Amino acid sequence: MDATVTETWVNKHRLLYDSATRHPFILSIRDGSVDFSSFKKWLGQDYIFVRSFVPFVASTLMKSCKERNDESDMEVILGGMASLNDEINWFKKEASKFHVSLTSVIPQNANVKYCSFLESLTSSEVEYPVAISVFWAIEAVYQESFAHCLEDGNKIPQELQETCERWGNEGFGSYCKLLRDIADRCLQKASPDVIAKAEVFFLRVLEHEVEFWNMSVGEP
């Protein structure tokens, strides 16, 4: 069987893909050497990110409704939106556990850039295959990263177990697989121009994700 478009991308850009999904920050969670101040920084910044992820997902949902192909696409994306609602509440709970004040978090440069990238993709000019590929890639990076933390032999600090399970659990894995199938189906029907554009944006996602992890471990 031929490789799907997303398989081709992941294989072709394996180094960058691995630097996003096997970042030192993630490896430090897995081996238990993580610095809690880095974790708290990540938590505050990711809360801001997730809030700007919502309008991007909403815009992708609208695009899926306008495509008159498979109505289950819309349901998968809608499910993703519903879990973002849970996630925002989870961030609030987690922040209070770690004494992080979410209202006083100042978005850092890498985060501001990532959020404006997402905002630019909410435009109705951005094609559905591009948006759904970006959506899949964003979710997949977290899924692969935290699922790796949970693999056998981990020494995850007990306080961070829930975080790893949030994105590393099997349910989230199946959801990412559904997003990937939707992306591949759309890409298969897309024009070479649109496929090329989606690949460029896939790479941008990976770069932003690496910068995002870097920000968590970096100064200040």
Ligand SMILES: Cc1ncc(CNC=O)c(N)n1
């Ligand atoms: C920076 C970043 N990338 C991906 C995700 C996962 N998607 C939604 O939660 C996330 N929370 N943060």
